[in-house]
Amino acid sequence: MVAIATAAPEATAERQDSPDWYDLLVEAVREPGQLSAAYKYFRNYSLCNRWLAAIQLRKLGLPLMPINTFKGWLGAERPVQREQKATISLVMPVPVKSKKKDDDAPKGKDAKAKKGAATRTPVAQPDEKEKRFTRFMLRRHWFHMEQTAGAEYQPEAVAAKDWTVETAMSFFEITERPFEFASVTDTKRMGWAGGKEISVSPLDAHPVYGRVREMARIVLGHTAAEPGKFVPTTADMRDLEAETVAYLCAATLGIEGLEEGRLRLQAAMDEAAERIPDKVANRAFAAADKLLNAGFC
Structure with missing residues (x-):
C-alpha cells in the first residue's frame, strides 16, 4: 500500500x-x-x-x-x-486583493470639523473599496x-508541429519588405522594424534569426506609435531586449545563427555599465514565449 x-x-x-x-x-x-x-x-x-x-x-x-x-x-x-x-x-x-479608500472621505478643513464634533456625532470612517487584480x-x-509512486506514467501526447517564421509573421500580421541600402557603406545594418513591417539585409548570413530579431521589436512594442511605459527608453537597451528575444527563440528551436547571437548578447551584457534590469529580462522571456507559440499556430 x-x-x-x-x-x-x-x-x-x-x-x-x-x-x-x-x-x-x-x-x-x-x-x-x-x-x-x-x-x-x-x-x-x-x-x-x-x-x-x-x-x-x-x-x-x-x-x-x-x-x-x-x-x-x-x-x-x-x-x-x-x-x-x-x-x-x-x-x-x-488573484490579489487590495483596499482603496473612498475618494469621498472627508479631507482638509472638513475632516478637522468632523473631528472636532466627534464628541457629539460619530464620524463615518472612510469607505474602503476592494480592488481585485492578478x-x-x-x-x-x-x-x-x-x-511519487504508482501506475506507470504516460505523459500527455503533444501534436508534433514544425515551427515556421512565416506562421509567426502571419499570426502577428507582420509583413516583410525588401531591404534597401541607404548607401554603399550601409553594410553593418542587418535589418529594421517599423509599425508592423520588417526587413532583413541580404548580407545577413542567418535571415531566419534576423527575422525573429526584427519581429521581436514589434512584439516588444518598440515600434508602436505610443510605446508603453515599460519599453526601454534607450536604443541600446531596446536592441539588447530584441537580441535577447531572438536568442531565446533560437536556443529553444535550434535556429541557425544561435552561436553568433549568443556571443553578441554576451558581449552586450558584459559591456553594460549596470546589471540588465529584471523587467527587461522578464519582457524578453514573455515576448519569446509569444513568438514561439505563434510559430506553431
Whole structure:
C-alpha cells in the first residue's frame, strides 16, 4: 500500500514571489542547449517555467523528468509519497486583493470639523473599496516524479508541429519588405522594424534569426506609435531586449545563427555599465514565449 502525503501549506518564510529574471537569462546564455531540452520536455509550460523547472531539477541533482501538482499526480494515479514536500516553484497567476479608500472621505478643513464634533456625532470612517487584480508570482506547488509512486506514467501526447517564421509573421500580421541600402557603406545594418513591417539585409548570413530579431521589436512594442511605459527608453537597451528575444527563440528551436547571437548578447551584457534590469529580462522571456507559440499556430 502506498503511503499518500497530504498537501502541506508553503512555508511563508521561504517564499519568493518573483524569480530573478536576470539570473535566469545568464543561465540561458551559459547553456543554450538546455533551453531546447527543457522546451521539448515541458512543452505544455511557458518558456520561463520550462527553464525554471530545468534549473531547479538540476540543482536537486536530477535529470529532466515529469513534474506535476499534488492533485495532478493523484489524477495520474501516482500519489505523492508520505512526507514529501513540493520542491519545484513555477510562476503562476495569483488573484490579489487590495483596499482603496473612498475618494469621498472627508479631507482638509472638513475632516478637522468632523473631528472636532466627534464628541457629539460619530464620524463615518472612510469607505474602503476592494480592488481585485492578478499578479504572476512564484509558487512552490510542483513535485517531481521521483517523489511519487504508482501506475506507470504516460505523459500527455503533444501534436508534433514544425515551427515556421512565416506562421509567426502571419499570426502577428507582420509583413516583410525588401531591404534597401541607404548607401554603399550601409553594410553593418542587418535589418529594421517599423509599425508592423520588417526587413532583413541580404548580407545577413542567418535571415531566419534576423527575422525573429526584427519581429521581436514589434512584439516588444518598440515600434508602436505610443510605446508603453515599460519599453526601454534607450536604443541600446531596446536592441539588447530584441537580441535577447531572438536568442531565446533560437536556443529553444535550434535556429541557425544561435552561436553568433549568443556571443553578441554576451558581449552586450558584459559591456553594460549596470546589471540588465529584471523587467527587461522578464519582457524578453514573455515576448519569446509569444513568438514561439505563434510559430506553431
